[in-house]
Amino acid sequence: MAAKRATVTPTQTADASAGYAAPQMNAGLTFRTLGSSGLRQWSGWVREEFLPQLIGRQAARTYREMLDNCSTVGAINFAIQQSMRQCAWRSEAPLDTPQARQYEEFADSLKDDMSHTWSDFIAESLTMLPYGFAPHEIVYKRRNGRRPGKGAVASEFDDGLIGWARLPIRGQNTVLKWFFDDEGQVTGLTQQPWMGGLIDIPIEKVLLFRPRAHKSNPEGYSILRTAYRPWYFLKRLEEQEAVMLERFSGFPVITVPNALLDQAKVDPGARATLAEYQKIVRNVRVDEQMGLILPSDTYQNADGTVSNVPQYKFELVAPTGNRAALSADTSIERYKLDIMTSVLADFLMLGHSSSSNGSQTLGEAKIDLFFQAIEGWLESNADVMNDHGLARLWDLNGFDPDLMPRFVPDMPQRIDLDGLSNFVLRLAQAGARLFPDDDLENYLRDVADLPELTGANLSELANASGPA
DSSP: OOOOOOOOOTTEEOOTTTTSOEEOOOGGGTTOOOOOOOOOEETTEEOOOSSGGGSHHHHHHHHHHHHHHOHHHHHHHHHHHHHHHTOEEEEEOSSOSHHHHHHHHHHHHHHTSSSSOHHHHHHHHTTHHHHSOEEEEOEEEEOOOSOOOTTOOOOSOOSOOEEEEEOOBOOGGGEEEEEEOTTSOEEEEEEOOSSSSOEEEEGGGEEEEOSOOGGGOTTOOOTTTTTHHHHHHHHHHHHHHHHHHHTTTSEEEEEOOHHHHHHTTTOHHHHHHHHHHHHHHHHOOSSTTOOOOOOOOEEEOTTSOEEEEESSEEEEEOOOSOTGGGOHHHHHHHHHHHHHHTTTOGGGGTTTSGGGOOOHHHHHHHHHHHHHHHHHHHHHHHHHIIIIIIHHHHHHHTOOGGGOOEEEEEOOOOOOHHHHHHHHHHHHHTTOOOOSOHHHHHHHHHHTTOOOOOHHHHHHHHHHHOOO
């Protein structure tokens, strides 16, 4: 009997090593999506995280607790927020033409023509960092002046163009689920506010800011995710430290007669007495009501004489061994440093403890790295504003997409004046001709926050120096 021959489809070739036919590229697959990002989602419920307390709205509550109850996490968030709010946003035209510059002015006008300030919007969008994502709904308006009529939104401009009325955030703890198409792309979200029913918002009405978009996950990735484990232990160590201080750094123990334990099994009165002593052990604290009364009865010896061993005894039993190794301060300090290191903010600990000392050069290097990370987040936000904010507005107004400007964040530069002055000095010592140079001198004055040279200053310097 002849053996059956394996058949290979036109899109496959035989692959002996794998034991089955491998796919083959053809023209029919050129414009098709075959694979998947691998995002773990079912019916719009994203389950990419493996810890239950960091999934969905429970994650928003956990990160809120970290922000509001942990001084270390709060300091990190404050440093990032205030640094990013100092950024100046400008519009940059693609071409130097009158029409392009007109579109650039229109984009600039959007920032100051909303019911909230631009800085408030930036601050709200930065909540993507702790929560992993920040969805903002786009609310449009027709720019028909300050008195547009009943039901319309006022504007500082009367050019009749479509602008932004508001860009309000949709709280992370109210986002219930997401909508995905057949290719795994986000098409909308479902919000469950504190009042009213469910609200479905299409993605075309949303600006979705995320620090990281791995697997196209709409819930992003919180910068506090890697800090969760040290925060978890830090929280409990601080609670244990407080309990330990309340209990004199020991374990409360009360010894009672064995007869009381036996009587408590059958006698309600003895049971109530034993319960009172149990309550004493549980509730002993260092406070204004601290105190304890115990019977002074002692046990009898076998010959009927009275011994010196009390029937009731209270003591605080301290742990034996190396007490320094069990110090909560060392562990708490270590976990705080771990939290700050997870977001490159460990320079905040420099000089606060013996384990976090460092040179000035090391501190400056850490700060520069921290600001580079902040600049990266700002640029990712700018991409969302340009690709999904301005682009949609350009389509609504029918503008030329080739002349659409882009929002550009200008992060303040941190200049080391000492290093810059040494560099200029070495250039001069090497024979480089630096002065007179008005542009160079004005730049050096600007980074040092000194007055700029004006025409009057230049004439006075020329007269003082005399003829060349």
